[in-house]
Every structure is written in structure tokens, then in C-alpha cells.
Amino acid sequence: MDLSFSKEDLAFQDEVREFLATSLPTDVKDRCDRGLHPTKEGQIRWQKILNEKGWMAPNWPKEYGGTGWTISQKYIAAHEFGQASAPIALPFGISMVGPVIYTFGNPEQKAKYLPRILNSDDWWCQGYSEPGSGSDLASLQTKAVRDGDHYVVNGQKIWTSFAHLADMIFCLVRTDSSAKQQEGISFLLIDMKTPGITVKPIYGIDKENTLNEVFFEDVRVPIENRIGEENKGWTYAKFLLGNERTGIARVARSKRQIVRLREIAAAERSGGKPLTEDQDFINKLTRLEIDLMALEYTELRYLSMIAKGKKLTAEPSLLKIKGTEIQQRLTELLVESLGMYGAPYEPERAYEGRNETPVGPDYANGPMAEHLYLRAATIYGGSNEIQRNIVSKMVLGL
């Protein structure tokens, strides 16, 4: 048991700081800092810089382009990226479908897709949820029927983040309707430009278009786009969900938000004094900070177990639950710190086209947008209620 960093670790830390200081574009950093969604162009520009540096995929095996970092290095990189407000790579390619492809894909699929993911040539989205299947994912209805060397896909996906920007979608589809729910599912990679695909925007409570519905009408998908075996898609989907839960804690990001919250509170006034001198505010901030610290060390402890070859069961669900609860408390407190300037809200669609400066202090532009958007954090990726069901069953045996 040891928390110390080696000399190599400290040198690595310097390298990360130097890289971020010189390579992170200001506009990208600014949006990230505010909690605004990245622009597609900005995000890709940044990811290509990351890939050039070889740092696009810290969690991939080295043979597929991973960094080969130790736990300490991963911790250092995450911390520094967080503090610098450097956006993490969008998860759909690098954290979700990438690992599925290198774990279950065939050599052709690996060769075709992995480099494009690393270089952000494809913008991926995730076709899991359907109108009737939210938490009950396995009840999905989208059908894929074999027709020669193609599948013909019909059905509908919903809550598809960034589908309107995407080049590719990975999809769960039903290939055997007679089998038990989880047994007739296959995992397909589909080009978004294939005829028969329609994307319909869903405007969120933040008045932004992040989510979408995706309709499939006789969409022909080559059989070679199927990952692994037919009807075994549920196995790959579960693997992916397990991966998703660790990243979702977003500890480094929340640590940066704590710093930002302190900055804002130092600028805000309450009764003539900085808000940072308000004991009730400090009380809430401190509780958040310490909960986050506990989460940080829990994540490190689990990573350490994995590194030692121990097998986790549903422990990552804890990271998802606590991580998202903290994110929500943080954005709530960020909004609260703004006082009355929490109320003005002009969605970006209107904002981008206009000449006026945003109302209120500069830092007021962001927190409410993120607060609204992050209400979904306890819903997506398996709602926190589902995560608790999983822990109850897998860890506690109830």
C-alpha cells in the first residue's frame, strides 16, 4: 500500500502539464470549463491533437494503440486533464464500441475501425434504447432480418446522443424473435448514411438538440458489419455497459468543477462579503469535496484491484451512482452560487447568432445549461435505480 509517486511519475506529470498548456485550444477549453457541449469541429480538432500525441486511448491495450500507462500515470493524466478543462474524448467511439471491436471483432473489423476511432475519422453514436425499452434494455424490438449477405433493419432507437452529428452507429438489433429476450440479439455497426435511416431531433429541457430519435426503414447492413456471433449481441452489450460505468464517474472533471465553484463563490457577494465566507455555502461545498475525495480513492482502489488481476463484480455501479449524484449536486451548487443570475437562460441556438453579450457575469454562462443536461446523468447508462438493483443482486446476493 503506497500513495507515493515515483520520479518517472513526476516527470510524466510535467509532460502532461506541458502538453496541455501548449496544445489545448482555448475555445475548446472554454466550452469545457463552462460545462457547455463541445462543438463537433472543436471536439474533433482536439481529439486529433490527442491522437497525434498518442494519448487518445489510455484504456486500450497497447497493441491497438493504447498508452500503456500505469495506474499512477492514468491518475495523473486524468487529474491534469480535469484541472486544465481539457475535454475527454467522446465515449461512444473510444470507450464504448472500440473495446467491443478489439475484444470481439474480427481482424478485418479491427483493422478497419480502430484506427479511424483513434483518429476521430468516424463520429460514433449508440443505438441501444428504444421507446418501449429504457431500463429494460433487453426488451428491444428493432429487427434485423437476413437477406443474402445483408441484414435488413427495421425499427426505432431513441435518446441517441449526437446521432445528428454521427457517421456511424452501433446498434443492438433483434435477429431471433423466437428466442428468449436476451438470446436473440445481435450487435451491428451501421453507417449513418445508409438509405432508410432518418434522424429526428429531440429538444431537451435545456432547449438544446443533443438527443435524437433514429428511425430504420429497410436499412441494408452488410453481414460483415456484425460483431461476433449472431444472437450473441447481449454478451457484447453487457461488456460495454460494464466499461461505461467506470468512465461515468468523471472524478477529474468534478474536481475541476469544485475549483471553479470556489472561483465563482469568491467573486459572488452575499451581504457584502464573498460567498466563500458564507458558512452554509462552505458546508455544502466541503461535503461535496469530501464525498468526491472518497469516490476518487474508491475508483483508485478498484483500479488497483484490477491491476492486480482481481475480478470486480458490480463495484463499478457504485462509481456510476456516486459519480452522477456528485455531478448533479455540483451543478446545483454552481447554479445556486449565481444567485438571481441563475434564472436568465438563453439556449445556444439563439445565443450563437446574436451580437449581445450574455447577461450577468461571464461565468454565469454555462452552469444552468449543464445543470439541466445533467439531470439525465442519473438516468442514462442504466439509471441509478437499475445500478442499485445490480449491486443488490451481484454483490449482496439479495
Added chain:
Amino acid sequence: MDLSFSKEDLAFQDEVREFLATSLPTDVKDRCDRGLHPTKEGQIRWQKILNEKGWMAPNWPKEYGGTGWTISQKYIAAHEFGQASAPIALPFGISMVGPVIYTFGNPEQKAKYLPRILNSDDWWCQGYSEPGSGSDLASLQTKAVRDGDHYVVNGQKIWTSFAHLADMIFCLVRTDSSAKQQEGISFLLIDMKTPGITVKPIYGIDKENTLNEVFFEDVRVPIENRIGEENKGWTYAKFLLGNERTGIARVARSKRQIVRLREIAAAERSGGKPLTEDQDFINKLTRLEIDLMALEYTELRYLSMIAKGKKLTAEPSLLKIKGTEIQQRLTELLVESLGMYGAPYEPERAYEGRNETPVGPDYANGPMAEHLYLRAATIYGGSNEIQRNIVSKMVLGL
């Protein structure tokens, strides 16, 4: 809608204050103030004083000895009793079995038991729970078999508060084992001196004997001791549970505890200053106080609805849930206010016999005992989980 008091109300308030100032015995008041269980002798002495004044049964119909008070008068009396640390009458006779007797009993039963309850001649206890049936009350197993003009009772009750002090027990027993769970139950009144009854003490986490097990071995109970019809006991039991839930909120008592907490906090020091100047402490106290105020007005609102002839469903469950949660937070904060003097704990058995003064400040004798005992408040009378089930079903239709 009107919160004002009439002239008559104000005169009544004076009368209550005057009565309490002159009639409440100091020793009884002191134990109540500290949150210690009353002694049997003290409690009966006080209840007889109440009965002499005609104030023993504010919620009974006037014809059976009730006070006939208006809502305002009930509110005033409860508030003043609470502020004076006057113990309320033990519920088992006056709030539980009494209403069952005057609602479902026959004329002989009313004539026999009601005056004795009013005059505290019988100390009652409640024989509901059994080892196998806690929250699932209807699964009870204690059997009563007809033998001529008697029932022969065999079985065991548990968690019976004050059974070791009691003269009478009201019991749910199974009189038809072939019927559905809730349909074969009868409601019996049993003299605790009947041969075959054994009371075994259960020492609580507070090291006190409040709870007991009660064993019945061939206990012969005259048939005239049955309330209402045979096998209809569940109806009377449910009626009783409904009654129990309103009293259990203990708003007036908690209001007094808030005052006491303020007194203690004013005497305690933190960093050389009174604890009442500690913002975090005040924050917790204020939240409690306001939650309690909301509960108080909710109780009044429901009482007002009842007075206007409206029918409540499971609303009283809210009073039970919120009331007990507040009681627990209060005793927790009382203990917290004592600092390190929360730790010393000498159960009364030891305490009563000794000459030494209790350790720490005088007010430190009480809070921990009550804190420990009141962990049961969210368990007894139908656990708060069961109450939420009831609200979910009866009010929300889920």
C-alpha cells in the same frame, strides 16, 4: 380559513397553563423533560390528576368521558402540555383499546372498562406482534380455541411494551386457522393475572426493560372478553392502527424538545462561544424546527378536515413517518449538543441505587437514553417502510 383564537380559546389557554403550573408533579415533569421513561407510580399519579380535571381523554366522544374540545382547544392543550413537559397519557388504554371498546364493544364492556381506563385503574398493554409476524401482522399464530364459555389461548407475543407493569392486555388471536390470514382473527381483552401467562423481559439497546415477551399457555379467557364478533378482529385492529398513527406524530413533545435543545446549546461551549452561535448547529436546528412546523400545520389541516366530516385515507401515515423521523433527528441533535458527554451512559438500573451524581452537566442525563430508545420509533406502530407502502397503495393507487 382562519388561524385566530377566540376569546374563549384564550381563556382556555389560561386555564390549561394554570392547571399545569399548579398540578403537574415536579418529579413527573423532570423525567418527561429528560426523555426518560415515566415510573409506573408517577405516571398513574399524574393520570389520576388529569382524570379528576376531566382531561384524560381529549379524543373520546363526550358521552364516554371525552372533553368535547374544539380543534383549537385540542391544539392549545397539546401545545401547553408539551411546553410544560407534562407526559401524555400512556396510549395503550386511552388511545388504543379505549376507542376500540367504545366503538365496537358491547354495553357491559363499555361500562366495565372505560371508567377504569379513564381513572388509570388498569395499566394496559398491546399484544399484537409475534416472533414471526412483525410488519406482517396478519400472519400471527397465537391460537384461541373455544372451550365452553371460554377461549383457551396458546402462543407468544413479543415487543410488548410495559407488559411487566400491566394489569390487562388486548390481544389479537387466531380463532379460525382455516380462514384466510386476515379473516380468522379475534380481538380479546385478557387479565394479565390469568394463570398461564408468563412475562419475560427483553433488555433494549438502552439497557432498559421496556419491551417484553408474553407467553400464553392454556390461558382461559371468558368469551365476554371478546370485542365484537368472532373472526372480525382484523377490522378492529386496523381501526386501532389508524388511530395510533395520528398520536404518534408527537408534535407538541418535539416542540418542547426544540426549546430544550436551544437551552442546552446555549449552555454548551464550542471554541469559547455558545453552541447556539455555531452556524452549522443552527442550520440543523432550524431545518428541524421548520420541518416540525410543517408537520404541525399538516396535522392541524387533517384534524380540520376530519372536523368538517371529510374522510382521510392514509394521510395519517404521513404524520407517523414525518413525526418519527423528526423525533429521531431531534434526539440525535440533543446527543450531539452534549459533545463528549454524549458517551457516558449508565442505565437506570444502576443509576437508581447509587449515591453518585450523574456524570457531566445535569442535562446530559436523558438524551442518550431517549436517542437509543427512539431508534424504535421508525419500527413500531407499523414501520415507516410499511407506512410508505400504505400511502402508495391507498393514496397514490400504485
Added chain:
Amino acid sequence: MDFELSDEQNLLKDSFERFVKDNYSSDARAKLANTELGFSRGHWKKMAELGWLGLPFSEDVGGFGGTAVETMIMMESMGRGLVLEPFVSTVILGGGLIAEAGSPAQIEAIIPEVIEGNMMLAFAYAEPQSRFNLNDVETAASKSGSGYVLNGHKSVVYHGTTADKVVVSARTSGNSRDEAGISLFIVDNNVSGLSRRDYRTIDGQRAADIMFENVAVGADALLGKEGTAYPVIEKVTDYAIAALCAEAVGAMQAANEITNEYMKQRKQFGTPIGKFQVLQHRMVDMYMEAEQSKSMSDMVAMKLDLGDEMERRKAVAAAKAQVGQASKFVGQQSIQLHGGMGMTDEYSIGHYFKRLTTIEMLFGNTDYHFKRFAALSS
């Protein structure tokens, strides 16, 4: 002591509810919120015709002589429909300040116009540095001839976008946070030197930051005696807070009903999600919060009608703190229980969430009123 409505009040309640039912379907409300104006002048006219805009004014200024209880009844209905018309800004705040502190001439010139629906008002009190402190006023009004010149920046003036006249708090003497030295002025919303930055708020309403640059007003713009406005402001905002508490109660009740219904309809794992115990208990907690809030809202309305100042302050602080907490919980959990559906702008529940979020913040958030209550209790 009586918590029940009179027959007359029940009739009034029916008419409020009919208005909401006829005009505030979820779709109609969404459309209205997206118009430039953000509410309907037609509705406003109708409310005037029904006598509602005169409800809280005393009969000698042409009002209905309603009590705080009647306002509470009205606001609960408005909350259920998320009604957008500027009733609180115009009638409770602007009208309330003028009726409370105005000269006979000021009252006569404005209140009848308000009651008839011809004039809208707004109250500009907050400033960038003031947070929720009504006494933190740096906008300056300096004497100039027989009148005054105003300079300063007022933040987040609800319905400052459409008000004909704005009541402005400004400092005529004293230091930044002194209670003494604050005065009120009635200013035309298009007076020379006044500039506005109009915007939308997250609850679908309209507000403005208003900047005063050497705005000259006459002596007749002064509302009440110079330098003594603070107690008036505190009192009138207390009435506004009570109204918002009632609005929040209506909004919570509606949000709970929508969510409860959704739980019965929405199936997952082959069964309505309302059958899952964890969600049932969550819904019970939401119901209990709304019940507790209803009690506090009733209480505060009745306390206002009793007229005791200290009791009023404590009751308002307690009610706002409790209702604020409840609003957050009910709003957030309504979204959670709806899952993805709750995140969409098209579905109604998110709008309840956002209005409840805003009410929690308006005129002092939960923490502010906990502190206020503690200070009043110590």
C-alpha cells in the same frame, strides 16, 4: 382555527381552475412561452374582466378586498397550469407597493389602470452584488432640483420586458447595505436614460436587466417618504413570497399527478414501473413534500391575514424554506421517475421542474430563508 375554504372561496377556486383548464393545456402553454411576448394579452384582459387583477386590493381603491387566503387559492391554480401572465409582478409587487406606500394621487392614477388590465408593472430591486438581500441597494437617487436623478444597474427584473411602469428601489442616503436610506420610485419603462437588456428565463418567462444612466424623475415619482422604503419592500415581497409558495404547491401537485399517472402507464420488465417499491416510496416522499408544502402555504396565508409583523416574517421565512426544499425535490424526482421522457422539452414535466427550480431561487433561496428564520428566532 379552521383550514377549510368557505363556499364563496370554493366558487372562486372553481373559476380559477376553469380558466387554467380552458387556456393552459400543456401544448397551449408551450406555444405561449415561445412567443415573443411570453404570455397572452388576451388572457390578461380576461383576468381583468373576471376581477382577478383587483383581487388583493382593498375596496376603497376599487379592488375586490380579497385576503391573502384568496390570493393563495388563485396562485395554487396558476401553479397547476404554469400560468405565464405577470400577475405577481404587476398586482402583488408593483400594485402592492403602490397601494401600500403610494399617495392618494399615485394610487388613483395607477391602481384602477392595473385592475382594469390597462397597465402592467414590475419591481426592480435586485442588483448584481445584492444576491437576495433587499437592503443591499447601490442604485443611487440623488436630489436634483425638485426631483431626483437615478443611476445604477437592476438585475433580473421579472416582466421588466413588458411593464409600462417600473417600481425601482434606490438609495437616497446611507451606505450600501443600510436599511435606512432606501427609497422607491415609479419610473416609466421608456424614460430617457433607461436602457434594458431583455431575455428569457429558464422557467419560460421574461425578464430584463435595467440600467439607469442619469435618469431624471420628478418629485412625484417618489413612492412614500424618502429613505423609509425598506419595511414596505420587506412586507410586499413577503406577500409575493407567500403567493409563490402557493404557486409552487399547485405546481408540485400537478407534477405529482402527472408523474403518478406516468408510473401507472409506463411499463418496463413487463410491469408498470409504479409496481416497483423503490419508485413507489419515492413517489410517496414527493407526495409528502407537497402535503407539507400545502400546509405551510395555507399557514402563511392565514398568518398574513392576522397582521402581526414578526409572525409574518417568521411564517414567510419558514414557508419559503420548506417549499423551496420541497420544490427542488419534487421537481428533480419528477424528471428522474420519467426517465428519458422527462428530459424532453416537448413533454410537460420538465416545465414544472424548471418553474419549481426558479421559485426556489426567487426572493431568497432555501438557505437564505433558513438563515432569516434562525435570525428571527434567536
Added chain:
Amino acid sequence: MDFELSDEQNLLKDSFERFVKDNYSSDARAKLANTELGFSRGHWKKMAELGWLGLPFSEDVGGFGGTAVETMIMMESMGRGLVLEPFVSTVILGGGLIAEAGSPAQIEAIIPEVIEGNMMLAFAYAEPQSRFNLNDVETAASKSGSGYVLNGHKSVVYHGTTADKVVVSARTSGNSRDEAGISLFIVDNNVSGLSRRDYRTIDGQRAADIMFENVAVGADALLGKEGTAYPVIEKVTDYAIAALCAEAVGAMQAANEITNEYMKQRKQFGTPIGKFQVLQHRMVDMYMEAEQSKSMSDMVAMKLDLGDEMERRKAVAAAKAQVGQASKFVGQQSIQLHGGMGMTDEYSIGHYFKRLTTIEMLFGNTDYHFKRFAALSS
């Protein structure tokens, strides 16, 4: 960065667990807690023989040279069994203060005796007015000849009942709450002028209030340099807090296992109560609190071993606050999930609840350490 135990540490852990398994069944523990002494001298001897009483002392004073990580491992096991022997009072606190500040003569006279199990210690620091502030010391030590005379009242001295010697904090100069001017003294527990009021604590342990009335001690009783004890006290109590955090982790894990098992066995409505979703999620929350606490306890042990003072303070404050909150939650909900059974003295779960309740309070409760952390972070 590595959170895993070494092979050696795993062996040590096994031997702690064996001791607890062999000696601390629920019944055995209850019996022991009810004896006059409140623990077992036999166990103490055994712990000495196993070398545990020398675990945290450096090798040059005859100790084992163990790190804070090893103490953490031991205390976690002790927490699982609710072990009653005064390890923290004697070894971590009393022994720690002497090893940290003592002269070679003092160390030589006491530490070997402690390690061999021949001498017990206690630390008297709290006072009736001090609450959790280590610097709030009014017990006075005035110079008298070459020695000192002590006067004052020390509160709730854990194991002050059985200690042979007591380490006492007393003021040699300065005002009540000055950090400067505090000194430590080693006093025989039966010295003339010292009187005790012994009692039981809710966690089944023993403590005493100790009154000093003109207690004369020699110059050799002074521990460290006069007036400079505060940083030593803060450091050593930080080590004690870390130990208590680990103990709490063990107690929480045990309480969770007992409760989890009970939920599988106990049937209501014809099904194990562990099948009810609300109780499942409660249990999940308890599990998560214990997991978070384990991480903080590991973290704080490793931070102590890194030796940075500021980092130590922040880590200890954060860990105690988090563990304190978790202890309350897990303890209280363990009772709740057991229903009536949890309320009985005979069943084990209540004892975990009470020890967890006490740990939350010892050396500063949750609020205290939140504030401490905030002050260190600002």
C-alpha cells in the same frame, strides 16, 4: 500508487482475524463488556505476546516499526469484533505521545513496559468546556519548585479507569484557547490530589472524569518542552483518528454482513425481506458507505506514511468526516432493517450501532472535521 496488501501484511491480517474469531464471538464480547473491568487482561497479555502492542513503535525503542498501514489493518479487524482492549488509549495515544515527545529516560521507562503489556496508559485532554477543540485547555499547571502543581477537570478519559499512568494536557501559559502554552505531563493514576469518577460508556467501554486538585508532580513528569505540546497532541490524535476510522470500517463491514444475512433469513409476507426493493437499495447504500469509508481509511493510512503535515491534517479531517457520516448511517439503518430484533441488547447488531455512534463523536464529530477540512482548504 498501490492499494494492495503485501504478503507480509496479509499474514498479519490473518493473525488479527484469528484472534477476533477465537475471542470475540458476539456472546463472549457481551460477557466481557459486562464485567467490572470491561475487557480481558488475558487478551491484553496475548496481544503483547503476539507483538501487537509494539506494532507502531519504532525499532529503536523496541517496537515492531510498523507503519500506519499496519495499524489500519489491525484496527479493521478489531472493529469487526468490537474488541474492548485499550489499544488506542495505551499504544496509539499514551504510547504515541511519549514516543513522539518523551525524553530518552521517559521512553525507556515506559515504552518497553507498554510493549510487554505491563503498563496501561490513557490520554486526558478533553474538558467540560472544550468540546472537540484540543487547544481549549483550562487545566492549569503552575510551576512549584522544580516541579508543577496541576489543577483542573478532565472529561471522558477513555480507559482512565484502568490506566497506570495518564498523560494530561495542561496549560503552563497563555489564555484558554491559545495553541501556545499547552504542556503534557505523565501522571500516576493514583497520585495524591487526583480523584476519579469512573463510568461506563454507551459503546460498552470504560471512561472516567479525572479531577486534579493541587496534584504535585516533579519536573520529570513534563513530556517534551514546556508550552509546545499542541502540535504533538494534534499529530498523535490524528493517528488515533486514523485508527478509529479503520476500526469503524471493520465495524461497518461486520454490521453490513450481519444485516445482509438477516435480510436473507427473515421472512415477512411469505418472502425473505431481502426481496423487498426498498430494503435492497437501503442495503446497497449501506454497502456503498462502507466502501467509500474503506477507501478513505486506506487513503489516510497511506497519507500518514507519506509524512507531509498539511496533507496529514486534511486527509484525517476528510476521512473522519466521511467515516463519521457513514458510521451513523450504517449503524442506524442496521437497526432499522432488523426491526424489533435490532432493538435488543442481546442481539449483536445494537452493539455495532453504539460503537459506530461513539466513533463518530470521538476526537471531533462529523461537523467538527468538515469545518476543520474547510479551514485547511481555504
